[in-house]
Amino acid sequence: MSTQVSTQVSEPMMACPFCGADGEDLVMLEIDAAQYAVTCDCCAGIGPSDALRDRAVMLWNGSALRALGRTRRAFERAVTVVQGEGAR
Numbered sequence: 001m002s003t004q005v006s007t008q009v010s011e012p013m014m015a016c017p018f019c020g021a022d023g024e025d026l027v028m029l030e031i032d033a034a035q036y037a038v039t040c041d042c043c044a045g046i047g048p049s050d051a052l053r054d055r056a057v058m059l060w061n062g063s064a065l066r067a068l069g070r071t072r073r074a075f076e077r078a079v080t081v082v083q084g085e086g087a088r
């Protein structure tokens with residue numbers, strides 16, 4: 001069991017909200033002096049930046065959660081439509 005801490009953060013990162021990549025594709029980037037942001041090697045998507053790495057991860061996770069919520073809502077809407085049609 002190996003825990004790679006190349007990103008040097010304690011917060012676990014959620015999968016990329018843009019392309020779904022996770023693990024080693026997610027990289028902590030120092031975009032400016034003491035400004036960090038999580039970026040995705042896969043699609044070059046970048047999360048919100050923060051002076052703290054852990055907070056940059058939390059912001060990234062927030063974006064991922066919101067993206068997930070959008071997907072789920074769209075999915076639930078689709079399911080509702082299908083069920084509504086079936087009931088008629």
Ligand SMILES: [Zn+2]
Binds near residue numbers: 016021043045
């Ligand atoms: Zn990505």
